[in-house]
Amino acid sequence: MREVRTLPVVAAGAVETPFGIHGYDEVVTRDTTWGEHSHAFHELLWNGRGASTAVVGARVWTITPSLGLWMPAGTLHSGSAVAGTWFRAGFFGFDRTPPSVPDVPVTVEITPLLRLLLERLGEPGLSDASRATTEAMVLDAIEPSPRELLVQAPTSAFLRPVAEALRADPGDRRTLADWAAELGVSARTVTRAFNAETGTSFARWVAAVRAQHAVALLALGWDVEAVAEEVGYGSASAFGAAFRRTTGLTPGTFRSS
Known part of the structure; x- marks a missing residue:
């Protein structure tokens, strides 16, 4: 049976975020759909395993371990993943925008360097100075990809x-x-x-x-x-x-x- 998750619609920057970049991951145990929603913060969506989809209007992106998706704050989107998908996300404070990305959804190459930096932010006991340095490196490492799995x-x-x-x-x-x-x-x-x-x-x-x-x-x-x-x-x-x-x-x- 498919699991349907309902999330709120929140305007960009409407809620203060007490983090710079915060990581989240989950292995979904059932086929899962996320209804249309939006966040006060930016998201970088990617997968540790498997493929998932994100939908914005009539555009459908496929997200994989090597091709992620930058989702700007306030963007209405929905998504889906099959059972066993390990989906991952980086939540970025509203003021933490990579200089190279536009203010619209865009495919991002999940390079080995970017993956390591994102994973480092999840290490316990990371000092404030190390976190600040790593977050700055993450923002610098995020680049739009010329390759994407997008269908209009x-x-x-x-x-x-x-x-x-x-x-x-x-x-x-x-x-x-x-x-x-x-x-x-x-x-x-x-x-x-x-x-x-x-x-x-x-x-x-x-x-x-x-x-x-x-x-x-x-x-x-x-x-x-x-x-x-x-x-x-x-x-x-x-x-x-x-x-x-x-x-x-x-x-x-x-x-x-």
Whole structure:
């Protein structure tokens, strides 16, 4: 049974935070959904194990051990994780903003250095001077990543059947022409609608949806060949090439040990 958690909506900076950077982690024992909420403080979301999702409006990010997400204070968001996911978060006081990140959600590379610094902040007995130095290093180490696992979902009633079908079954192999025929319009009409609503082409949007689903399966320990078949590719090599084009990473990056 899925666990649904309800959290409050809090404006940015509305509550004084008695910390600079505070770490939190949890291994969820059931499939879990966090309803839409916001915090007075900033968050850096990442995982120690597994993949999870964060949703802001129509945008859906996949969060992994190597790709985190900076969530500015006051941003309405929801999320989900499957049982066994070890999710981690750094809560940042409202005045602790990394100089390199914008004031919108952005993917952050969880480098080995950043991970070590965040973990050091959780060490018991850390002196005030050491904490201040480490927090300054964390802020300096956080950089937006050029790689992200992000899907902008189309929201119109016209494209909803396509989006719902492909989100439910990323292995659906219907082409642009097939969908145009089902919708009773031209392929050019579908293309224009996807570009207008998602900022990308139908083919690239499908590849991004498949990549997100693939990451979740890889994090659960699925073989690359099985993942390739599940998300609609004829071979592991075709899947690997499409995955690299979409994410800039190899499937092995997310393969659970």
